[in-house]
Amino acid sequence: MTLDRRSFLKLVGASAAGxxxxxxxxxxxxxxxxxxxVIGGGYGGTIAAKYIRMADKSIEVVMIERNxxxxxxxxxxxxxxxxxxxxxxxxxxxxxLAANHGVKVVQAEVTAIDPVAKVVTTSKGTITYDRLVxxxxxxxxxxxxxxxxxxxxxxxxxxxxxxxxxxxLRKQLVDMKDxxxxxxxxxLAPYRCPPGPYERASMIAHYLKKNKPKSKIVVLDGNPDITxxxxxxxxxxxxxxxxxxxxxxxxxVTEVDAKAMAVMVEGLExxxxxxxNVIPPQRAGQIAVAAGLVxxxxxxxPVNATTFESTKQAGIHVIGDACVAGAMPKSGYSANSEAKIxxxxxxxxxxxxxxxxxxxxxxxxxYITDKDAISVAGVYTVKEGKIIAVPNSGGVSPADFSATKIxxxxxxxxxxxxxxxxxx
Amino acid sequence: xxxxxxxxxLATGALAISALAQAAPPSPAMLxxxxxxxxxxxxxxxxxxxxxxxxxxxEAIEVAMKKFKSGERSGSIMGRLxxxxxxxxxxxxxxxxxxxxxxxxxxxxxxxxxxKGASLQEANCGRCxxxxxxxxxxxxxxxxxxxxxxxxxxxxxxLSGKRKMPEKMKEKVDPMSxxxxxxxxxxxxxxx
Numbered sequence: 001m002t003l004d005r006r007s008f009l010k011l012v013g014a015s016a017a018g019x020x021x022x023x024x025x026x027x028x029x030x031x032x033x034x035x036x037x038v039i040g041g042g043y044g045g046t047i048a049a050k051y052i053r054m055a056d057k058s059i060e061v062v063m064i065e066r067n068x069x070x071x072x073x074x075x076x077x078x079x080x081x082x083x084x085x086x087x088x089x090x091x092x093x094x095x096x097l098a099a100n101h102g103v104k105v106v107q108a109e110v111t112a113i114d115p116v117a118k119v120v121t122t123s124k125g126t127i128t129y130d131r132l133v134x135x136x137x138x139x140x141x142x143x144x145x146x147x148x149x150x151x152x153x154x155x156x157x158x159x160x161x162x163x164x165x166x167x168x169l170r171k172q173l174v175d176m177k178d179x180x181x182x183x184x185x186x187x188l189a190p191y192r193c194p195p196g197p198y199e200r201a202s203m204i205a206h207y208l209k210k211n212k213p214k215s216k217i218v219v220l221d222g223n224p225d226i227t228x229x230x231x232x233x234x235x236x237x238x239x240x241x242x243x244x245x246x247x248x249x250x251x252x253v254t255e256v257d258a259k260a261m262a263v264m265v266e267g268l269e270x271x272x273x274x275x276x277n278v279i280p281p282q283r284a285g286q287i288a289v290a291a292g293l294v295x296x297x298x299x300x301x302p303v304n305a306t307t308f309e310s311t312k313q314a315g316i317h318v319i320g321d322a323c324v325a326g327a328m329p330k331s332g333y334s335a336n337s338e339a340k341i342x343x344x345x346x347x348x349x350x351x352x353x354x355x356x357x358x359x360x361x362x363x364x365x366x367y368i369t370d371k372d373a374i375s376v377a378g379v380y381t382v383k384e385g386k387i388i389a390v391p392n393s394g395g396v397s398p399a400d401f402s403a404t405k406i407x408x409x410x411x412x413x414x415x416x417x418x419x420x421x422x423x424x
Numbered sequence: 425x426x427x428x429x430x431x432x433x434l435a436t437g438a439l440a441i442s443a444l445a446q447a448a449p450p451s452p453a454m455l456x457x458x459x460x461x462x463x464x465x466x467x468x469x470x471x472x473x474x475x476x477x478x479x480x481x482x483e484a485i486e487v488a489m490k491k492f493k494s495g496e497r498s499g500s501i502m503g504r505l506x507x508x509x510x511x512x513x514x515x516x517x518x519x520x521x522x523x524x525x526x527x528x529x530x531x532x533x534x535x536x537x538x539x540k541g542a543s544l545q546e547a548n549c550g551r552c553x554x555x556x557x558x559x560x561x562x563x564x565x566x567x568x569x570x571x572x573x574x575x576x577x578x579x580x581x582x583l584s585g586k587r588k589m590p591e592k593m594k595e596k597v598d599p600m601s602x603x604x605x606x607x608x609x610x611x612x613x614x615x616x
Contacts, residue, residue, distance in 0.1 A: 340457040354448050361458040379458075416471040
């Protein structure tokens with residue numbers, strides 16, 4: 001399934017030597033002037049495409065995305081918990097990005113990147129570029145979760161990419177008998193959305209408390225403790241979900257048995273559930289791995305802290321969850337901020353102008369109940385080539401929960417604005 | 425004086441570039457675009473509890489950010505974020521947003537309240553919230569087309585004392601009923 005490094009190099013070599021690749025499609029859209037190709041239409045890709053066009057209309061921008069729409073992971077936990085009932089409020093389309101900014105949207109699957117010839121191969125044909133922005137999100141390290149194949153995903157949804165998986169997990173919760181046990185597994189950090197699993201546990205507990213009060217949720221966390229907003233989640237769980245959330249740290253799940261509806265904690269302990277939400281270990285989206293953009297850890301893509309240009313392949317920039325952005329977490333808002341920084345500098349590089357140093361933000365809300373949310377916020381800068389949080393800034397909500405009601409209200413506007421930014 | 429200063433900046437800037445192939449320090453757009461995830465592209469908000477910053481007065485943004493930074497004005501995340509910026513960066517962002525076009529909002533508003541608010545505005549608030557709230561005197565914020573829910577939340581904070589009213593505003597607001605104030609906000613929200 002994975003294109004390993006050797007066969008990838010072979011592929012690149014063949015293409016560079018001008019040998020025809022078997023099954024290589026025809027050129028989809030011939031390039032005339034300067035062109036940036038963006039892979040991915042999520043939190044990072046849409047914004048990179050739009051902001052490049054906002055900065056310089058002479059640059060052609062082609063955004064390639066396999067779907068004709070995008071469903072936001074942020075707020076999808078509220079759907080799982082039944083707080084929102086319609087995924088449409090989390091869904092964007094790309095028509096206005098095209099109409100308002102002239103972004104050329106191609107719905108296709110990217111199958112290869114040739115960094116030497118600067119060609120992207122898609123299911124519809126090849127597209128050449130001057131610079132490439134890769135914003136592929138995450139894929140799963142399935143070799144570290146034995147038994148978790150495509151069939152198992154249908155029985156034990158991950159719901160870590162929003163869409164049908166989200167709907168499936170919601171349905172399983174609704175269908176579960178009262179008195180049932182939900183099991184959730186949390187991978188070792190880093191993974192997409194550090195507070196996400198704990199918000200999900202909160203939302204599932206919210207649903208169980210209201211609708212299935214004899215039920216509980218067991219959280220098997222591979223990490224030694226809650227990885228984000230820890231004290232706040234603990235307080236929120238104590239105040240609201242005592243006896244419903246059974247949080248077990250340092251329980252790394254390495255194997256699943258979909259038939260038996262069980263997960264194994266490092267081969268030592270079997271935990272059974274009526275509904276099992278497996279959040280597997282993660283790495284950069286498959287195309288980034290195939291294109292040789294991941295670093296020594298083989299999982300994430302190291303980048304220049306000013307331009308987000310890959311340190312592995314010149315002319316290719318990586319943003320969002322897939323990249324290593326120092327202190328900036330793998331969040332939707334970080335991807336939004338990184339995309340703008342990257343866009344500014346891609347335009348500068350294409351025009352032979354000086355690049356601009358990074359200034360970034362992350363803001364992230366997590367719901368504890370349907371009416372209470374907590375947040376983390378940060379401002380980022382660069383020091384000695386590394387992205388760091390600006391000292392003495394940022395941080396989490398007040399520990400006394402004095403702001404949870406208002407933050408639940410602000411979070412809704414957060415979603416409205418960030419999705420509007422991505423789609424208009 | 426100015427020339428000398430500029431020359432010095434250029435000289436050290438050139439040194440830095442040749443030594444480290446450094447990038448330019450964050451531009452006003454670089455700083456401000458990071459805010460747009462919550463406040464909308466170019467500061468035009470679509471989220472009813474988050475204020476538009478587009479076309480806001482430079483002074484008003486500066487004062488707000490500095491009060492968030494010092495803790496004088498309470499916010500949920502704005503205090504935490506404002507601490508991440510120097511005063512010069514705050515000024516750069518304030519200037520950026522003040523130069524953006526007014527963001528007209530589409531809101532469900534009460535016509536009777538708008539009419540009532542219009543006369544109240546003229547009689548009470550127009551000396552600072554000038555041009556029907558399209559502009560503001562000194563650091564008075566522009567109100568035109570701002571989101572009603574955002575303004576209602578701010579007014580509630582003013583009335584509870586959580587946010588401190590300027591003296592001149594307090595004189596005008598104190599005698600007004602809650603209905604009067606709500607009418608005023610409906611009026612400001614309606615101005616395009």
